[in-house]
Amino acid sequence: MNNKSYSFQTKLLHNDHKFDKQTGAVSVPIQQASTFHQIDFDQPGKYDYSRSGNPTREALETTIANLEGGARGFAFASGMAAISTSFMLLSQNDHVLISEDVYGGTYRMIHDVLGRFGIEHTFVDMTDLEQVATAIQSNTKVVYIETPSNPLLKITDIQAVVKLAKANECLTFVDNTFMTPLLQRPLELGADIVLHSATKFIAGHSDVVAGLAVVKDETLGEKLAFLQNSFGSILSAHDSWLVLRGIKTLHCRLEQSSISAFRIAHGLSKEPLVEEVYYPGFSYHPGHSTHLYQASGPGAVLSFRLPDEHAVRMFTKHIQIPVYAVSLGAVESILSYPARMSHASMPPLERQKRGITDGLLRLSVGLENADDLLDDFKKAFAEINKHYKAVSEGVQL
Numbered sequence: 001m002n003n004k005s006y007s008f009q010t011k012l013l014h015n016d017h018k019f020d021k022q023t024g025a026v027s028v029p030i031q032q033a034s035t036f037h038q039i040d041f042d043q044p045g046k047y048d049y050s051r052s053g054n055p056t057r058e059a060l061e062t063t064i065a066n067l068e069g070g071a072r073g074f075a076f077a078s079g080m081a082a083i084s085t086s087f088m089l090l091s092q093n094d095h096v097l098i099s100e101d102v103y104g105g106t107y108r109m110i111h112d113v114l115g116r117f118g119i120e121h122t123f124v125d126m127t128d129l130e131q132v133a134t135a136i137q138s139n140t141k142v143v144y145i146e147t148p149s150n151p152l153l154k155i156t157d158i159q160a161v162v163k164l165a166k167a168n169e170c171l172t173f174v175d176n177t178f179m180t181p182l183l184q185r186p187l188e189l190g191a192d193i194v195l196h197s198a199t200k201f202i203a204g205h206s207d208v209v210a211g212l213a214v215v216k217d218e219t220l221g222e223k224l225a226f227l228q229n230s231f232g233s234i235l236s237a238h239d240s241w242l243v244l245r246g247i248k249t250l251h252c253r254l255e256q257s258s259i260s261a262f263r264i265a266h267g268l269s270k271e272p273l274v275e276e277v278y279y280p281g282f283s284y285h286p287g288h289s290t291h292l293y294q295a296s297g298p299g300a301v302l303s304f305r306l307p308d309e310h311a312v313r314m315f316t317k318h319i320q321i322p323v324y325a326v327s328l329g330a331v332e333s334i335l336s337y338p339a340r341m342s343h344a345s346m347p348p349l350e351r352q353k354r355g356i357t358d359g360l361l362r363l364s365v366g367l368e369n370a371d372d373l374l375d376d377f378k379k380a381f382a383e384i385n386k387h388y389k390a391v392s393e394g395v396q397l
């Protein structure tokens with residue numbers, strides 16, 4: 001279907017899979033089959049075995065390719081499976097340049113796994129283009145960006161990094177989990193592969209773990225298709241259907257959550273106990289103008305820093321609404337503690353170096369009423385203040 005003239009909001013619903021061609025069903029059928037009958041072994045059908053291709057997974061793969069503006073999409077069993085499989089494009093003695101405050105699991109994959117296969121890496125502050133230019137080596141094959149980064153919401157200039165990468169014949173991979181193609185489309189900015197943890201905003205309901213990759217051109221598509229089939233960490237038919245269902249409401253979920261995130265970021269910035277709020281929607285955020293240029297909104301994730309671990313403990317004890325969990329991008333607000341959750345796999349010294357302190361909390365804003373969330377936080381801060389006051393007055397608690 002040519003849906004190019006439609007707005008993104010409409011494209012989410014009106015694409016090649018708006019109804020099933022055979023039955024008219026207004027929901028992609030779940031093809032719960034591992035294998036497909038071959039009428040004639042000389043002329044195999046389009047599908048033969050579900051690792052290599054499954055119609056439900058294919059519906060998701062073409063949908064995400066259409067939304068990101070890429071040649072081909074791929075669905076994997078998790079975001080990490082999508083990321084790891086994409087790194088299999090590399091060979092021994094190749095080198096990867098990577099954002100220093102990258103997702104903890106990606107850090108672990110590169111640091112602890114790729115190294116064993118003779119793939120070198122350098123972590124850089126991707127927001128500093130001079131550092132990026134200096135760190136590119138003759139054997140650098142991939143520059144890996146996460147913007148906004150996790151959990152400090154630092155902004156990397158995608159086009160500028162792509163330019164440096166291209167001049168050195170490197171591919172650029174962008175983890176677009178925080179933005180989704182609704183807010184940011186890295187392929188249009190020159191990137192070669194876009195990666196997603198579809199577990200987060202794309203599926204959006206805390207009920208499925210999934211990953212997506214979209215490539216810009218067909219040649220790279222052939223290579224990734226080969227790796228997806230060789231490595232085999234594909235998304236199941238049922239989970240593909242759940243992700244497809246999530247995509248239909250992506251626009252209204254992320255828009256609403258973003259509006260609330262803006263209000264909550266402002267509310268938190270006025271709170272004396274909050275030392276800093278990291279949110280690309282603030283005009284004084286160092287990456288604000290770059291972000292506005294390459295994305296159409298700040299998204300629904302923000303981080304904020306309390307004085308220390310003790311304050312974090314008290315805060316999380318008193319809040320009622322957000323779930324306190326790993327993950328983000330869901331209908332319910334999720335509060336997480338990067339030092340012990342998403343970034344637990346990073347050594348403490350590395351964490352401190354990257355500003356992921358023991359007082360840092362990350363909030364993914366969901367679909368609750370923003371005033372309810374702000375009230376909830378205010379009550380928790382009041383309790384903490386009461387505690388500090390009592391301590392300073394020498395009251396035994």
Ligand SMILES: *Cc1c(COP(=O)(O)O)cnc(C)c1O
Pocket residue numbers: 078079080081103105106146150175177178196197198199200209210211327
């Ligand atoms: C969660 C996440 C991942 C990993 O995805 P999984 O689906 O958990 O494997 C990668 N990148 C970012 C930015 C994430 O938030």
